[in-house]
Amino acid sequence: MESIEDVQYVVVHGHRRAYRIAGSGPALLLLHGLACDSSTWVDVMPALAEHHTVIAPDLLGHGQSDKPNADYSLGGYANGMRDLLTVLGIDKVTVIGHSFGGGVAMQFAYQFPDRTERVVLVSTGGLGKEVTPLIRLMTVPGSGMAIAVATMRPWRPLVRGALASLSRLPISATRDLGEVARIYESLADPALRTAVQRVTSHVVDWRGQFVTMTDRSYLARLMPVMVIWGREDMVIPVSHAESAPSPVSDVHVLEDSGHFPHRDHPEQFARLVQQFIEANAPAHYHRGRWRALLKRGDQHELESVEQPAAPRPAIV
Template identity: 80%
Template sequence: MESVEDVQHVLVHGYRRAYRICGSGPVLLLLHGLGCDSSTWAPVMPALAERYTVIAPDLLGHGESDKPDADYSLGAYANGMRDLLTVLGIDKVTVVGHSFGGGVAMQFAYQFPERTERVVLVSTGGLGKEVTPLIRLLTVPGSGLAIGAATLGPLRPLVSTAMRTLARLPMRATRDLDEVAGIYEALADPAQRRAVQRVTSHVLNWRGQFVTMTDRSYLARLMPVLVVWGRDDMVIPSAHADLAPTDVSDVHVLEDSGHFPHKDHPEQFARLVTEFIDHHEPAHYHRGRWRAVLRRGNQYELESVTPEGVAPATG
């Protein structure tokens, strides 16, 4: 079996895509957050690989994947994941997305419901407007130059070491600084910095997130959804978990956890995902059912929608 540490590469549309793969069985697609890479999933991949084929790509513009001057919209990322899965010979997945990766996961499920069995959202973007000012600053003109100066060689090791030292303190505000240090170091690469800024410009501005799933959240009733958050998230408020379509979602807010609950509590996270899959049959896409739901919008009752369309009124 492949090791979690092994990174493989494949060309898709002429761009190198890096990914980690391990395990066997039904497929989980793990999508990391902004400025991170597939290594963020390393703490949970071995446990999940005991029952599933686990694929964790480096999104385009991140990690070991290429960083072209290209389209970094949510739709483009969803298309890229479909094409990667197609190249790898994989048809359907349970898609798991963290932070920005949660937005990609929702977009993937929206664009390709026939290929999506379930959705797991981890401290996800796309459920509300609020987000840390540090990310909002990426959209301010001139921020690229400022980040470039702040990540210069002589300064970079001092700053990253300081952040990792602070991360070891028993303080809510500093809990995630080890991950932030990794993102800070990655932003020293001008190509990744450009990609990250391109991503942010598609989903938020200095006021916060303007791309959300709230207008289409009723579609989640056709697909099992699990939401996991850390109570002490300083990046995206855990209160956003309350905005999930809870009538069809399993929602878990983990105590003593920040923006990376899969790293703070890997065993609990793997158990929650496994139990969610065990207790929820995969969604089965039917064009007539989706057409009926789209026509009725969020005014319908799921029980009245049959695979062929909307059941006629009785009585």
């Protein structure tokens, strides 16, 4: 089995795409959040790879993937994931997305339902307006120059060290600062900084998130969906879990966890994912069902053309 620490590369549309891959069996596609990379998944990949082929790419503009002047929209990312999977010879996946990656996961399932078996959303964007002011500030004119100054070499080690130290305090408000420290240092790269601002501009403005999938969440009736959130998330509020697609979503709110529940509780996270997969057969795309649901929208339950829907469990 390939080492999870090894990053591999493939060129798609002239741009280098970095990814980690491990295991064998039905495929899982793991999508990281804004200004992160595939390393965010290394703690959960070994357990998931025991039963699955696990693919964790660095999204374009992030990590070790190229950072071109390109399309950084949700639709563009969904297309890029389809093409990466095609090059790797993978037809269908259960897609797991964290934060911004959750938005990409929902967009992938929306654009390519024939290639999506299940969806797992982790502290996801796209279910509400509220988001941390730090992300909203990235859309303000002049923020790029401010970030460039804030990440200059003379004080970069000091700031990262201070953030990492604060993250070890027994205070929920500082829990995620270790991850913030990694993101802060990555933003010293001008190409990544530009890409991240491009991404942000597609989904957020100074008032908050303006792109939502809630108007299309009724389509989840034809696809198993699970939502995982940290109770102490300071980036995107856990209340957004209440907007999760209904009626077929499993919703799990993890205690003693912030915006990165897969890093706070990797064993529990992997167990929840495996249980969800075992309990839910993969979705099978049927054009007639899809058409009927689009025509009816969220006004009525499908009748003879709809697959039976499982009851929505309580948030635990």
